[in-house]
Amino acid sequence: MQTFTLHNPLDMHLHLREGDLLKAVLPFSATPFSAAVVMPNLSTPLSTPALALAYQAQITALAPHFKPLVALYLNEELSKESLQSAKEQGLFLLKLYPKNATTNSAQGVSDILSPKMLEILDIAQDLGFILCVHAESVGFVLEREFEFHPVIHTLAKTFNKLTIILEHMSDRRSVTLLEQYPNLYATLTLHHLTLNLDALAGGMLSPHLFCKPLLKTPKDQVTLLELALKAHKKVCFGSDSAPHLLATKHTCTCAAGVFSAPLLLSGLCTLFEKHNALEHLQDFISTNAVRIYRLTDLPAKTITLQRTPPNLPNALLDGQLIIPHFMPLEWSVLK
Numbered sequence: 001m002q003t004f005t006l007h008n009p010l011d012m013h014l015h016l017r018e019g020d021l022l023k024a025v026l027p028f029s030a031t032p033f034s035a036a037v038v039m040p041n042l043s044t045p046l047s048t049p050a051l052a053l054a055y056q057a058q059i060t061a062l063a064p065h066f067k068p069l070v071a072l073y074l075n076e077e078l079s080k081e082s083l084q085s086a087k088e089q090g091l092f093l094l095k096l097y098p099k100n101a102t103t104n105s106a107q108g109v110s111d112i113l114s115p116k117m118l119e120i121l122d123i124a125q126d127l128g129f130i131l132c133v134h135a136e137s138v139g140f141v142l143e144r145e146f147e148f149h150p151v152i153h154t155l156a157k158t159f160n161k162l163t164i165i166l167e168h169m170s171d172r173r174s175v176t177l178l179e180q181y182p183n184l185y186a187t188l189t190l191h192h193l194t195l196n197l198d199a200l201a202g203g204m205l206s207p208h209l210f211c212k213p214l215l216k217t218p219k220d221q222v223t224l225l226e227l228a229l230k231a232h233k234k235v236c237f238g239s240d241s242a243p244h245l246l247a248t249k250h251t252c253t254c255a256a257g258v259f260s261a262p263l264l265l266s267g268l269c270t271l272f273e274k275h276n277a278l279e280h281l282q283d284f285i286s287t288n289a290v291r292i293y294r295l296t297d298l299p300a301k302t303i304t305l306q307r308t309p310p311n312l313p314n315a316l317l318d319g320q321l322i323i324p325h326f327m328p329l330e331w332s333v334l335k
Contacts, residue, residue: 001306001307001308002306002307003304003305003306003307003334004269004273004278004281004304004305004306004307004331005302005303005304005305006265006281006282006285006286006302006303006304006305007282007286007300007301007302007303008034008035008286008290008298008299008300008301009032009033009034009265009285009286009301009303010033010034010035010036010236010237010285010286010289010290010295010298011029011033011035011036011037011237011238011239011241011264012036012037012165012187012236012237012238012289012293013036013037013039013132013167013168013187013189013238013239013240014029014036014037014038014039014238014239014240014241014261015038015039015041015240015241015242015243015257016029016038016039016059016068017042017243018042018043020317021243021245021317021321022058022059022062023062024243024316024317024321025241025243025259025261025316025321026059026062026063026066027063028241028261028262028264029066029241029261030059030062030063030065030066031063031066032264032265032301032303032333033066033301034066034067034286034298034299034300034301035066035067035068035069035295035298035299036066036067036068036069037069037071037093037132037238037293038055038056038059038068038069038070038071039071039095040052040055040070040071040072040073040095041073041095041097041102041103041104041105042055042104043104045073045075045104045107046070046071046072046073047072047073047075047077047078047107048072048077048082049072049082049085049086049089049091052070052071052072052073052086052091053070053089053091055068055070056068056070056091065299065301066299067297067298067299069092069093069293069295070091070093071093071094071095071132072086072091072093072094072095073095073097073107074094074095074096074097074109074117074120074131075107075109076109076114076116076117076120078120080123083120083123083124083127083129084127087127087128087129092128092129092130093129093130093132094124094129094130094131094132095132095133095134096108096109096112096131096132096133096134097109097134098112098134098136098137098138098148099138100138101134101136101137101138101144101212102134102136102212102256103212103242103255103256103257105134112151112155113151113154118158121155121158121159121162122159124162125159125161125162129162130162130163130164130165130293131155131159131162131163131164131165132165132167133152133155133164133165133166133167134167134168134212135148135151135152135166135167135169135174136148136212136213141214142214142216144213145169145170145171145173145174145213146171146173146174149173149174149177152164152166152177152184153177156177156180156181156183156184157181159183160181160182160183161183162183163183163185163292163293164181164183164184164185165185165186165187165292166178166184166185166186166187167186167187167238167240168187168188168189168192168213168238168240169186169187169188169192169224169235170192170213170214170215170216170220170224171213171216171220172216172219172220172223172224174186175223175227178234178235179234184234185234185235185236185292186234186235187235187236187237187238187240188224188227188228188235188236188237188238189238189239189240189258189260190237190239190260190263190264190267190268190271191209191211191215191240191258191260191326192213192215192216192220192221192224193221193224193225193228193271194221194267194271194326194327195209195215195221195326195327196215196216196217196218196220196221197214197215197216197217198218199215199326200214200215206324207249207250207254208249208258208259208322208324208326209258209324209326210254210255210256210257210258211240211242211256211257211258212256212257225275228284229272229275229277229280230277230280231280231281231283231284231287231288233288233291235284235288236284236285236288236289236292237268237284237285237289239260239261239264240257240258240260241258241259241260241261241264242256242257242258242259243257243259243261243321244257244259244321245317245320245321246319246320246321246322247320249322258324258326259321259322259323259324260324260326262312262313262323263310263312263323263325263327263329265303265305265331265333266305266310266312266329266330266331266332266333267327267329268281268284268285269281269305269330269331270327270328270329270330270331271327272284273307273330273331303333304333304334305331305332305333305334306331306332306334307330307331308330308331308332309328309329309330309332310329310331310332310333311332312325312329
């Protein structure tokens with residue numbers, strides 16, 4: 001039986017939610033992954049160091065051999081003192097949500113380039129924070145990432161010592177930004193590498209593939225895939241796995257998010273093998289992230305996959321959380 005081994009897999013963009021949903025989805029990430037960047041857009045955003053640290057402690061109590069790198073929800077109430085306190089207690093990630101750009105972003109930033117926000121980012125740069133950005137406008141849905149480019153240009157030039165992450169990069173036109181600014185990097189999701197807009201709406205509408213940023217064109221998909229398959233030094237893996245209950249997916253106002261956590265390693269291994277690029281998967285899923293995010297003290301994990309289709313569930317929580325099987329899988333994680 002053919003096998004493949006990964007060391008310390010990392011997911012640099014993950015939604016874990018709250019309550020019973022957190023408990024249901026956490027094992028799919030905490031078991032195979034060494035660590036993950038955990039998003040702060042909960043029903044009560046993690047807008048203070050105390051809230052972020054409490055959530056981090058809750059995850060750690062549930063999964064002690066997994067390191068949650070919880071991001072702090074960027075907002076105008078953050079002071080120099082609160083940022084210093086956060087950094088001293090191990091928080092080093094800030095998450096920028098433009099107001100109303102995605103799930104639970106109503107308390108996001110309205111004017112990203114306001115004097116107050118620039119002051120906060122200047123402090124963050126001095127303290128050594130990393131800025132993770134949901135880089136979308138609220139304009140036409142297929143142009144949102146491109147329309148956000150002027151903001152990224154300004155941030156990357158103004159704070160040239162601040163590491164900035166374009167999260168879930170989906171538009172091929174964003175690649176030029178990575179090439180232009182030494183302090184700019186990006187995460188790539190499995191669904192943007194394997195799917196395009198046809199999968200969502202080319203036949204029957206697939207609500208479990210609706211996400212923000214939206215799946216784009218085949219040309220965008222191919223460009224992102226090329227970056228991932230060669231483990232380009234400016235990109236790393238971030239799943240943006242985002243679970244939603246059936247009640248918020250099968251509705252006229254469908255929530256945005258692809259719950260991909262159960263199939264991530266199987267899917268990535270299948271994808272990279274298909275393109276004869278398995279030798280680059282370790283860099284894409286771990287080595288690049290360690291360098292970009294300056295990570296240390298990660299829980300040591302060695303994950304072995306075998307070339308046999310996995311037996312994954314279709315649903316959790318009595319059928320209220322659907323797992324979309326959006327690609328054929330040829331590899332499974334050995335228990």
